[in-house]
Amino acid sequence: MITDKSSLSWLNLKLGDVIDYGKTFKAEPCDLTDDTWVLELEDIEKDSSKLLQRLTFSERKSKSTKNRFEAGDVLYGKLRPYLNKVVLADSNGVSTTEIVPVKASKNLDNRFLFYWLKHPEFLAYVTEVGYGVNMPRLGTKDGLAAPFILAPLAEQREIADRLDTLLAQVDTLKGRLDALPATLKRFRQSVLAAAVSGKLTEEWRGLAEYSEDGYPSNWxxxxxxxxxxxxxxxxxxxxxxxxxxxxxxxxxxxxxxxxxxxxxxxxxxxxxxxxxxxxxxxxxxxxxxxxxxxxxxxxxxxxxxxxxxxxxxxxxxxxxxxxxxxxxxxxxxxxxxxxxxxxxxxxxxxxxxxxxxxxxxxPLHEEQTEIVRRVEQLFAFANQVEQRVKEAQGRVNNLTQSILAKAFRGKLTAEWREQHPELISGENSASALLARIQAERAAQAPIKRTRKKKASA
The missing domain is CATH 3.90.220.20 (DNA methylase specificity domains)
Structure with a gap:
């Protein structure tokens, strides 16, 4: 999983070794207030983790049982997991039971966990094990058995910080590219408007006089x-x-x-x-x-x-x-x-x-021919730009997965590790961190009560 030798202090684990995937706390409609945030899968854009809308209980009028979540929880869409619908909750709320709230412990950075759940290796795993033909889901057993990489806590935070910065830049670039098709559409519309009004060939025509309805006087x-x-x-x-x-x-x-x-x-x-x-x-x-x-x-x-x-x-x-x-x-x-x-x-x-x-x-036939020639020339230019935009969009879409892959191979923090050896060794190592996580989970586990055997007479 990890090929970079300088990252050998990281641990290859199962997700269930560090979190309780599938453990949820339920909420009934009668438990909710009008301003409770109610999150549905349709509210999350696939891959990007953007919230498309944010509705309250008074707006949704939900009648079904929900999963409770708190600010800071990682919210994982288990239905059709290949859609990669994962978000970080910025406030308390409830969600459809098709979204699993995952709570990171104090020894696990929630952003690090969030980015791992979007990692290409994790996506490949959930796509393979999801059960159900038409509407596959990531079940609790498979979720607990999913792969996970544990890095020292300080490095988790450094990785998350760098991913926050880099992926924000990718989102900005993607937003600009996504806006270009609409710009090109407006460009084509402007070209057509100029063509049928005579503006496109005004210089060629050499006649600038227009009739009252706005067309060249010789049309x-x-x-x-x-x-x-x-x-x-x-x-x-x-x-x-x-x-x-x-x-x-x-x-x-x-x-x-x-x-x-x-x-x-x-x-x-x-x-x-x-x-x-x-x-x-x-x-x-x-x-x-x-x-x-x-x-x-x-x-x-x-x-x-x-x-x-x-x-x-x-x-x-x-x-x-x-x-x-x-x-x-x-x-x-x-x-x-x-x-x-x-x-x-x-x-x-x-x-x-x-x-x-x-x-x-x-217009005269000769001018029609010139108009068609100019429009086709401008449209051909727009088509070339549009094709390049599509190619760039494809590269940008792959860029996010590429950056995530590098991050979890230790490529983004190789220099940082050399500069901060004390933050990844000894008590700060991944092994020591795992021991603290396990102790924390053991302390939180409910105590099993056993009945005392009656003394025999």
Whole structure:
């Protein structure tokens, strides 16, 4: 377990040698006050140990038996332990019985214990021994038999201090990385807004005059019918599950595929038969698909000829007037406006009449081409940044486990041990510490009473 020779004074133990894992004190709802903190597993973010919310008994209205805990206790989520839900209690409260409060003795630093329960070796152990297929738990017997490393008390505190500092820095870095996708989303939205308003190509156009509605004065307002053909997909009158519709060679694109296509559709999961095609129409590659049910105004452009259901409409552009990609930008920026036209029903939808009423600001074809080129260039840059962010997030997520692994191999405190030999030897050694822990636990153990045998007559 410990490979660093300078750490050989540490002891490889079982968790049950130092704490009473599984020993809990119960609380019934009638025992709680309105301001009692009630902790549930859903309140803890996996891996990070962050509290997502903090609710009181008056807010939760819990009716089940709970486990009591005190400030300083390590709270371990035993249900699905691979989720790594562990927190340090900063005040008294109660928790679901799926959280085990672990009390560290005065001879064991609670932060050291907290970090060990998040250590990759401990995680690997609980993942392996957890019982239950769908909802595995770390049982009391396996918890007591879990591995534990005991370092001298002064070194425990030094390790915990250093982990507090290092992992706080990791959390800060992770927070900044996690905020970048939202920033990139706003960047893309700004690019689209500038594109469809003429701001993106203002210098290229060389015409800075704008009409009263905020668009370049040489852009014309046109409807879909002025710049191409807008048509519904399959006839809605035939049952969608009619087996005669499928089994042929004609790609059939579904609503969900539009949202998940990343803007382009090059393949399909289902195929229409000749009969299916007779009930629908085959839209050519280059058609802009627009959803009009469920998720309103999701868009994608076909790279293949395809059919689709009546929940999607297809816009086939007049190539001499407009570029399908530019029209996609216009619909994308109007998504929220189009959603407002959907009735407040369980299945939101709009109809062709709504789309046909739209008046779209259309520049000359040459400017559309330039707009598309610039947007794609800026989006490609954003995509590269996003990919690097994802890679960095993966490295940062692994960094926490790497730091914990180094800490419990003695790597973080190697120099400290050389400078403070008196704090890790003799009465301050791990062996002496274990003896004190055992004496402390023995003193706290209840005295077993035995009946005196009656004297024989």
């Amino acid at each position: 014309e307002k046109k409807g879909f019918s002025d710049i191409g053909e807008l048509a519904r997909g399959k006839s809605k009158h035939r049952p969608r599950n009619d087996p005669r519709l499928f089994g042929g060679d004609y790609p059939f694109v579904q609503t969900g595929e539009i949202a998940n296509s990343n803007g382009r559709i090059s393949s399909a999961n289902k195929f229409y038969s000749e009969f299916g095609l007779s009930q629908s129409r085959l839209f050519p590659a280059g058609t802009l698909c627009i959803t009009i049910a469920a998720n309103i105004a999701d868009t994608s452009i076909l790279n293949i000829d395809a059919c689709f259901p009546d929940s999607i409409v297809g816009f086939t552009p007049d190539s001499e007037i407009c570029d399908a990609q530019f029209i996609k930008y216009l619909v994308d920026t109007n998504k929220e406006n189009l959603e407002r036209f959907a009735p407040a029903t369980a299945q939101k939808n709009i109809n062709l009449k709504v789309l046909n009423k739209l008046r779209l600001p259309i």
